[in-house]
Amino acid sequence: MRRITWIATLCCLAATAQAADVHLLTAARIHTSDPAQPQVQAMAWDASGRVLAVGDAKALLARYPDAERVDAGTATVVPGLIDAHGHLMGLGYALMQADLFGAGDKAEVITRLKAFEEKERLPDGAWLIGNGWDQNDWPEKTFPTAADLDAAFPDRPVWLERVDGHAGWANSAAMKLVDQAAPDRPLAGDWQPDGGRILREDDKATGVFVDEAMNLVRAQMPQPDDAYRAQALARALATAARDGLTGVHDMGVSREELALYKRFADDGKLTLRIDAYANGDSDALADLCANGAYRHPGGRLEMRGVKLYIDGALGSRGAALLGDYSDEAGNRGLLVTDPATYEGIVRKAKDCDVQVATHAIGDRGNRIVLDTYERVLGDDAKADHRWRVEHAQIVSREDIPRFAPLGVIASMQPTHATSDMPWAEERLGKERLFGAYAWQRFLHSGAHLALGSDFPVESPDPRLGLYAAVTRQDRDGHPPGGWLSDQRLSAAEALRGFTSDAAYAGFDEEQVGKLAPGMRADFVILGGDPLSVPVAQLDDLQIESTWVDGKPVYEADKPAKP
Numbered sequence: 001m002r003r004i005t006w007i008a009t010l011c012c013l014a015a016t017a018q019a020a021d022v023h024l025l026t027a028a029r030i031h032t033s034d035p036a037q038p039q040v041q042a043m044a045w046d047a048s049g050r051v052l053a054v055g056d057a058k059a060l061l062a063r064y065p066d067a068e069r070v071d072a073g074t075a076t077v078v079p080g081l082i083d084a085h086g087h088l089m090g091l092g093y094a095l096m097q098a099d100l101f102g103a104g105d106k107a108e109v110i111t112r113l114k115a116f117e118e119k120e121r122l123p124d125g126a127w128l129i130g131n132g133w134d135q136n137d138w139p140e141k142t143f144p145t146a147a148d149l150d151a152a153f154p155d156r157p158v159w160l161e162r163v164d165g166h167a168g169w170a171n172s173a174a175m176k177l178v179d180q181a182a183p184d185r186p187l188a189g190d191w192q193p194d195g196g197r198i199l200r201e202d203d204k205a206t207g208v209f210v211d212e213a214m215n216l217v218r219a220q221m222p223q224p225d226d227a228y229r230a231q232a233l234a235r236a237l238a239t240a241a242r243d244g245l246t247g248v249h250d251m252g253v254s255r256e257e258l259a260l261y262k263r264f265a266d267d268g269k270l271t272l273r274i275d276a277y278a279n280g281d282s283d284a285l286a287d288l289c290a291n292g293a294y295r296h297p298g299g300r301l302e303m304r305g306v307k308l309y310i311d312g313a314l315g316s317r318g319a320a321l322l323g324d325y326s327d328e329a330g331n332r333g334l335l336v337t338d339p340a341t342y343e344g345i346v347r348k349a350k351d352c353d354v355q356v357a358t359h360a361i362g363d364r365g366n367r368i369v370l371d372t373y374e375r376v377l378g379d380d381a382k383a384d385h386r387w388r389v390e391h392a393q394i395v396s397r398e399d400i401p402r403f404a405p406l407g408v409i410a411s412m413q414p415t416h417a418t419s420d421m422p423w424a425e426e427r428l429g430k431e432r433l434f435g436a437y438a439w440q441r442f443l444h445s446g447a448h449l450a451l452g453s454d455f456p457v458e459s460p461d462p463r464l465g466l467y468a469a470v471t472r473q474d475r476d477g478h479p480p481g482g483w484l485s486d487q488r489l490s491a492a493e494a495l496r497g498f499t500s501d502a503a504y505a506g507f508d509e510e511q512v513g514k515l516a517p518g519m520r521a522d523f524v525i526l527g528g529d530p531l532s533v534p535v536a537q538l539d540d541l542q543i544e545s546t547w548v549d550g551k552p553v554y555e556a557d558k559p560a561k562p
Contacts, residue, residue, distance in 0.1 A: 024067035026057045030077040032515040033500045045521035049549025076529040080246025080522030081462040082502035085452035088250045092232025094456040098130030105138045110152045127157045134163040136423050146172045146207030166313035168214040177220040195336035211312040211336050237271050241554035243461040244543045246522040247273040251307040255283040265296045271553040273300045275506040277307040281345045289352035305355035309336045311365030319362030326429040343372045357388040363396045381406050395435040404446035409505050411450045414468035415458040421483040440487045450505035451497030467539035469494035491531050521550035
């Protein structure tokens with residue numbers, strides 16, 4: 001791998017307090033995402049991490065002859081990549097649990113769980129927690145049961161969350177704890193919790209809990225302490241930096257999590273720029289209403305929005321549909337929030353001048369959100385509110401044109417399409433695919449499109465998002481030409497979705513998303529050019545380093561000298 005040549009390293013300069021006022025980067029090409037000057041070869045920034053100038057290398061070298069130099073050689077530089085929808089603490093916790101992503105069957109799940117149990121040396125009685133299973137990857141493609149876990153773990157409680165975070169799988173030991181905690185309302189029977197579903201057979205819980213029903217099991221699990229949460233955050237930040245992320249819109253942040261982020265920011269350990277969205281009608285939203293938007297003085301943390309839910313997920317048949325699921329007659333999914341309650345929270349947020357972002361996956365869920373936004377916004381629909389629909393995954397053809405006039409942003413995740421494409425038509429039928437993962441239809445309608453991953457549901461690596469957006473294929477190149485290929489994005493459209501368009505969705509377009517004078521020097525140095533490499537190589541672009549405020553937060557290992 002090419003070496004990044006340092007005249008003097010920033011860390012040494014900081015240690016000796018002799019840093020120059022200006023730093024200057026040269027590279028084969030710098031994509032700025034600024035239409036006024038889209039490609040340059042040099043960029044200068046000051047000690048505060050603000051861009052001073054971009055342009056021709058010779059001109060900037062002459063202008064700043066004493067600048068500290070960073071020579072990226074033949075590399076390509078792009079603005080810092082922003083994930084417009086992720087779950088930072090969820091990623092951290094996932095990194096500390098048994099990894100079940102990609103498990104090909106239930107036997108492989110058991111094998112991975114046994115290996116994790118041994119590696120972590122879990123004491124007797126401690127919960128075994130994992131995440132990432134997907135029954136759609138298994139030969140039988142049916143939900144598992146507690147019995148599938150009981151032989152391997154007869155006494156230890158086990159809880160495994162599905163890949164989308166909208167269903168969980170428990171063993172009998174875990175369900176026994178739930179029943180002991182609420183003996184007057186056993187899991188057996190025919191009742192269902194609001195906004196959720198307990199899967200049953202002959203009135204007996206099978207072990208799978210969908211959406212709000214998962215909280216019945218979660219309530220019995222030990223809660224992480226401060227040290228565990230801090231370790232989870234540190235792991236998540238390191239992973240984000242390694243993957244080239246300089247910013248994330250963190251969806252569903254509690255008051256306690258925001259306090260943890262503040263501590264990291266105060267201590268100079270926040271290596272990622274976080275736009276936090278409060279976790280529903282909670283203490284965090286109450287703080288926003290009482291005190292207004294929060295911004296950390298360091299510029300790497302803010303909260304000005306709230307994340308709400310209207311329905312579940314498609315993979316667990318919890319997404320709210322206008323008609324029955326094609327593969328399950330009589331099932332139209334779940335509304336995890338009552339529409340009247342939901343509208344009340346939206347009105348509260350509007351009265352508090354809080355940006356609203358709502359999870360909506362099914363066509364019914366999306367219609368309820370759009371109808372609610374339209375009623376609540378009224379004449380203010382033309383104001384600069386930038387309310388969002390998170391996922392906008394399955395939208396009826398009549399509703400796609402409603403986004404732009406309402407000023408609503410479609411916040412979408414390209415890898416959801418390539419993960420779901422093997423079974424989406426089976427769930428929805430061919431007709432409803434018209435509005436499924438319809439990125440180009442949203443762009444052509446005039447709506448703003450912000451891109452993300454929904455990590456840890458998907459990988460946080462934005463290169464996978466760029467690849468999925470441009471190809472609509474899996475990493476083996478299937479299907480040929482891409483799934484629903486007319487909805488593919490160009491490489492430039494995809495890169496904008498992870499840079500300037502994501503910044504716009506967070507009201508940050510004057511700070512990040514572009515490399516232009518006055519903007520923050522957040523950028524990524526890549527081994528190839530995402531706008532010109534063969535699209536099949538987008539997911540394998542080398543991330544050489546990640547920079548926030550003009551300082552490296554990640555550097556790839558350099559090859560050993562011969």
